[in-house]
Amino acid sequence: MAGSAPLQPYLLIAYYEWIVDNEWTPQILVDVSLPNVDVPQQFANDGKIVLNISPSAVAHFEMDHEHISFSARFSGSSLSIYVPTNAILAIYARENEQGIMFSPNMYGEHSEGNGDDEPPTPEPSKTAKDRSFLKVVK
Numbered sequence: 486m487a488g489s490a491p492l493q494p495y496l497l498i499a500y501y502e503w504i505v506d507n508e509w510t511p512q513i514l515v516d517v518s519l520p521n522v523d524v525p526q527q528f529a530n531d532g533k534i535v536l537n538i539s540p541s542a543v544a545h546f547e548m549d550h551e552h553i554s555f556s557a558r559f560s561g562s563s564l565s566i567y568v569p570t571n572a573i574l575a576i577y578a579r580e581n582e583q584g585i586m587f588s589p590n591m592y593g594e595h596s597e598g599n600g601d602d603e604p605p606t607p608e609p610s611k612t613a614k615d616r617s618f619l620k621v622v623k
Contacts (some may be wrong), residue, residue, distance in 0.1 A: 493570060493591035494550035500576045500585055501538070501548065509578035510539045513553070514586075516572045523567040525559045533574070536566065 504511040513536050515522060517529045524534050536557070540546065543555035544563075554567045577584025 490550070491570075491591060493573075493587050496585055496587070496591065497553075497570060497573060497576055498548060498550075504576070504578045504584070505540065507578070509580045509583075510537060510542075512537050512577055512579050513568070513573050514575040514577075515568050516574055519569065519572040521567065521569050522572045523565070525564055528559060536568070537579070 501511050515524060515534050515536060516532060517524055517526060517534055518532045524536065528534055537543075538546070538553065538555065543557045543566075546555040547553070550570065552567060552569050553573070554565070556563050556565050558564075573587065575584060575586040
């Protein structure tokens with residue numbers, strides 16, 4: 486699968502459209518520690534921020550396979566927001582929390598991997614004795 490496009494941006498766009506089509510409020514969970522993320526850091530908590538990307542909450546909204554950008558108001562001030570797609574950890578509807586969390590292997594070249602086009606080799610299976618961590622309590 487050399488040269489295949491990353492899956493995450495396609496799922497992000499599809500979930501966004503699905504949430505908006507159902508008249509729910511799309512929200513994204515963003516890792517603010519990654520490069521090129523431009524969000525108001527004072528609203529981040531534990532290195533993450535939840536952003537409302539509803540059409541009624543943002544202006545100049547732009548979403549493609551590389552980023553999401555828009556203007557939004559924070560504490561009365563209009564700020565420009567820029568989030569690379571690889572910094573988006575999840576997208577979900579506020580009303581019912583339906584959505585998707587993204588795993589690192591959905592980011593293509595930004596994912597952790599072994600550097601080739603083959604999927605990473607799984608760890609060898611452990612014996613039942615190695616996996617056991619529970620004890621019978623009488």
